[in-house]
Amino acid sequence: MTDDGPRPVKTTKTSLAIVRAVRDGHGATLSDVAGRLDLAKSTVHNHLHTLVDEGFLVRDGDTYHVGLQFLPFSEHARNRNPLYSTARKRVYSLAEKTGNEADFIVEENGRAYTLEYAIGESTARGFSGSSPFRAGNRFYMHNCASGKAMLASLSDERVRAILDRWGLPATTDHTITDESALFDELETIRQRGYATNEEELIDGYRSVGAAVTGPDDDVVGAFSVGGPAYRMAVDESSTREIAQVLLDEIDSLESELPN
Amino acid sequence: MTDDGPRPVKTTKTSLAIVRAVRDGHGATLSDVAGRLDLAKSTVHNHLHTLVDEGFLVRDGDTYHVGLQFLPFSEHARNRNPLYSTARKRVYSLAEKTGNEADFIVEENGRAYTLEYAIGESTARGFSGSSPFRAGNRFYMHNCASGKAMLASLSDERVRAILDRWGLPATTDHTITDESALFDELETIRQRGYATNEEELIDGYRSVGAAVTGPDDDVVGAFSVGGPAYRMAVDESSTREIAQVLLDEIDSLESELPN
DNA sequence: GGAATCGTTCACATATTCCGAACGTTTATA
DNA sequence: TATAAACGTTCGGAATATGTGAACGATTCC
Structure with a gap:
């Protein structure tokens, strides 16, 4: 049997x-880990000590x-993104303007990573003890x-590559799990310029998001503003209002970018 | 030959x-890495692909x-520290009050990690493109x-353990490299309540630091305020002035802590 | 006081990593 | 334009480093 491609380590x-x-x-x-991963205790033992030695784990008692x-x-990694420092401030600004939660997200390897997050009223910028955001x-x-x-804002080709890699796992009843339904949704988003999330990620959480594109129309990230459904009114006009705040902020940001 | 203790992976x-x-x-x-670490290209190849697959590396072209x-x-890891969110704000406050650089640092495994950093005048909180801090x-x-x-604030025993593990590497001519000299310095610090750094880390950089202790007199972290030598006056009275701002901030913080 | 659990150590077997040579492409050089 | 060098990649083979499981002492829980 011959190997295909690189062999995972x-x-x-x-x-x-x-x-x-x-x-x-x-x-x-140690036992927790060995039990959960079904590995011999001695194996885990060696790994744990190596990881502690390298500083990636800390030992506190046992x-x-x-x-x-x-x-x-x-x-x-975060600072490598040229937008990070600028986007940070925009996130704070968005959170204050809307009184809701705001974040800035970038794509890497087909997944979305939150680079910065803020809550409107909170003084604890970028931090939230247990928020999923x-x-x-x-x-x-x-x-x-x-x-x-x-x-x-990505090509259909790249979208498909991402879907192939990660699938469409559902986290609530409203998550889009059908590929063609998703492509329809993406078309809608393109037409109106912003995306919505109607409790598709977490029950009770709604949000509005819009992408930031660089000089060559390449996506560099996206902002979103969201909050509990009871605070984020569902009607179209208030959604549009929030979207407008988002889009204005992004316009202002994009005009700052080098081109 | 018998092994002593856990075998590193x-x-x-x-x-x-x-x-x-x-x-x-x-x-x-790939070649850069293989060359620098003196490993076979095929070996590095497999590691790189594995790390990309896990998301810890990203590939951009080659x-x-x-x-x-x-x-x-x-x-x-950062949020696990109960002081993090509070300390953040204190760092911003210190930077603004002193007009210098401020940071909050914690110890782990004998090394100091900067959890938050800010520059006084800058609007880019917590961020600095190329600052070593x-x-x-x-x-x-x-x-x-x-x-x-x-x-x-640590026991001599722990200090010695840390020195044994990491040594006293010099980064400038002023770095303390002698163990007994360091212990003398620590005694001085204990007496006056704050520490100074006279270009011991980087040439031209001076700073003042003080530790935060928890309810049981255990060290939980430390704040420091610093800047270029031309801005941070060397005379004792201005140093003491900055130290006082630091100590006041820490007092205020400690009074907020649960006990 | 006994049993169960914990982390640790160790010898052993084999699976896994590492190497080096060869390949196809691309890039740089003559 | 031809040739050479460098790149990432593939793959067979060899050696070694990993994973296992049993045994140990210490601690904790019945």
């Missing part, structure tokens, strides 16, 4: 799975936690407003 | 070294970059003001 995948298990469990012991060594890498979170493209806005 | 170390090489080179090609997949982990950076404890402030 299993040991690395194991180490990463261990870190993921520690994160998802909000801390975990529980392990995600280490701060991820920071130098994540900040490097805090900075650093990763989403699918098809079930959030900014994700759909970005998809709408 | 070499494959994982290799993967991490590759990611580090990519970051340090601000992007790198150059690889650090991926945003580090973000969900770093933010998790931006959020996410990692320092040694012995050659920065906040690091020394934290060391001064």
Whole structure:
């Protein structure tokens, strides 16, 4: 049997799975990890010690936690995006103007990453203890407003590649799980210039999103404004109102970009 | 020959070294990495593809970059610190009050990590394109003001453990490289309540730092305020002035902490 | 006081990583 | 235009580093 293409490095995948298990469990012991991943304790033992040695995990008694060594890498990645510092301020501005939650998201490898997040009234910019929207979170493209806005600005070819890679997993009853339905939706988004999310990601959460395009009409990211359904009125005029605030902010941002 | 203790997982170390090489080179090609780490191209090839698949690297043509997949982990780690959201605001406040650079640092595994950073006049909170002090950076404890402030609040035993692990590498001519000299310095810091950094980290950079202690007198982090030597006057009275701003801010913060 | 659980150590077997040579393309050079 | 060098990629083979499971001491829980 001949190999096709590059052979995945299993040991690395194991180490990463261990870190993921520690994160998802909000801390975990050796036995927790071994049990969850079905690995021998001795195996996990070696991995854990290696990861601690490298700083990617920290040991506190017998529980392990995600280490701060991820920071130098994540900040490097974040700052590599030329829009990041500008977009940050826009997120704060959007949150204040609308009194809702606002975030800036970019696409990488077919997934959406929140680079910055803010709540309107809150003084804790960029931070929210347990919000699913805090900075650093990763989403699918098809079930959030900014994700759909970005998809709408990509070529059908790239959209299809993304769908092939990640599928259309449902997170609520309203998630679009049908490919042709999604393409219809993307067409609508293109026509009206912004995307909406009607509880497709989380029950009770609505949002409006719009993409930022660079000088060559390439998508560089997307902003969205959202909040609980009871606060974000469903009627078309208030949605359009929010969308207008978004689009104005983006226009202002795009005019600042080098071209 | 019998093993002593846990055996490091070499494959994982290799993967991490590759990611580090990519970051340090601000992007790198397969050959770059293979050359720098002295590994076979085919080996690097497999690692790169695995890391891309996991999202920790991104491929752009033939150059690889650090991926945003580090973000969900770093933010998790950062938010795990109960002081983070409060400390953020204090950093902004300190930067504004002093008109200098301010940051909040915590210790992990004997190293100091910048959790938040701000420049006084700048509107770009927490961000600085190329500053060595931006959020996410990692320092040694012995050659920065906040690091020394934290060391001064730790037991001699722990200090010695940290020194054993990381040594006293010099980054300028003024870096303290002698162990007993450092312990003398720590004693001074304890007596006056704050630490200084007289171009011990970077030539031309001076700073003042003080530690934050929790209810049980355990160190939870440290703030520092600093700037170029031409702006941060060397005389004792202006240093004390800045130290007072720092200590007041910390007092105010500590009074907010649960006890 | 006993049993169960924890993390740790170790010898062993084999699966996995690593290497190096060869390939097809592209880029640079003569 | 022809030739050479460099790139990423593929693949067979060899060695080694990983994964396993059993045994250990310590701690915790019945």
